[in-house]
Amino acid sequence: MAIGTKDLNVESLDGMDNARLLEALKSSKEELFNLRFQAATGQLDNASRLKSVKRDIARIYTILRERELGIRGDVAAEAQTEKNEEAAK
Numbered sequence: 001m002a003i004g005t006k007d008l009n010v011e012s013l014d015g016m017d018n019a020r021l022l023e024a025l026k027s028s029k030e031e032l033f034n035l036r037f038q039a040a041t042g043q044l045d046n047a048s049r050l051k052s053v054k055r056d057i058a059r060i061y062t063i064l065r066e067r068e069l070g071i072r073g074d075v076a077a078e079a080q081t082e083k084n085e086e087a088a089k
Contacts, residue, residue, distance in 0.1 A: 008056050013063050017075045025060045028053055
């Protein structure tokens with residue numbers, strides 16, 4: 001999955017569990033660090049990449065927070081609930 005592209009939209013992030021979101025967050029932060037380093041040394045080719053990676057990080061944080069507050073359902077919890085309902089039938 002490419003970070004900072006349309007592949008990392010809200011729908012695809014919503015389908016990930018918290019562990020995968022945290023992995024994506026870690027890789028996005030690493031990429032942002034590298035981009036900032038390139039910008040400081042004058043080697044950055046695409047300055048808009050900084051903006052897109054920052055937005056991806058914000059999207060991930062938003063989904064994690066919404067799950068924490070119960071606004072958005074957790075994928076793993078929903079899957080477990082569905083299994084329990086099927087087993088009860």
